[in-house]
Amino acid sequence: MRKLIMISIYNKAGIGDTLIVMLDNSEPKEQNFEKKQDVVRIFKEETNQTVGYNFFNSSKFIAIEGTGQVLLSKEHINSLNEAIALAGFSDTLESDESPKFVIGEVKECVAHPDSDHLSITQTEVDNGEMIQIVCGASNIAQGQKVVVAKVGALMPNGMAIWDGELRGEPSHGMICSARELNLTGVPEQKGILVLPDSAVTGEQFQLN
Numbered sequence: 001m002r003k004l005i006m007i008s009i010y011n012k013a014g015i016g017d018t019l020i021v022m023l024d025n026s027e028p029k030e031q032n033f034e035k036k037q038d039v040v041r042i043f044k045e046e047t048n049q050t051v052g053y054n055f056f057n058s059s060k061f062i063a064i065e066g067t068g069q070v071l072l073s074k075e076h077i078n079s080l081n082e083a084i085a086l087a088g089f090s091d092t093l094e095s096d097e098s099p100k101f102v103i104g105e106v107k108e109c110v111a112h113p114d115s116d117h118l119s120i121t122q123t124e125v126d127n128g129e130m131i132q133i134v135c136g137a138s139n140i141a142q143g144q145k146v147v148v149a150k151v152g153a154l155m156p157n158g159m160a161i162w163d164g165e166l167r168g169e170p171s172h173g174m175i176c177s178a179r180e181l182n183l184t185g186v187p188e189q190k191g192i193l194v195l196p197d198s199a200v201t202g203e204q205f206q207l208n
Contacts, residue, residue, distance in 0.1 A: 139191035
């Protein structure tokens, strides 16, 4: 069974030498786990679907730089897959090195049919790639350049971005405000952060 790595987190000072890999969204009450050696598989108890892995003593497997959400290379993934196989689990992780915070352009923005404050956008995030995002900001409008947290992003406050649904409409990411991005040195504005027209669609957006 192949799994796309969505969010990988490492915080040695906070939780020790443990790499957390989240593959899908699930509530803790839905989960169970099994531990073999230093590898813990987390799964939905009802369906047995794997939703994550924890790697204890992770420095035995890979060297990680940074704290918080970390980008795992193909070499990292190969080493983790070896650890998974040696522990006796059957999943195979896949690397995803694409940026998760990017500049998007709102190509279409219409009112949500079942809400008086939500809008449904079609937002370009890279060279013609369009995603639907439901947005609650009052200042969202067609033609804007915005910051998109794609599925797989980890917000500065620790919230993970997953595929979701708002009032019956699919939403595949988040259009962000400066506050949500924890940005400093930018003008305060209500609602989402609107970038200059010169911002390049698809480019990675660097957080402070």
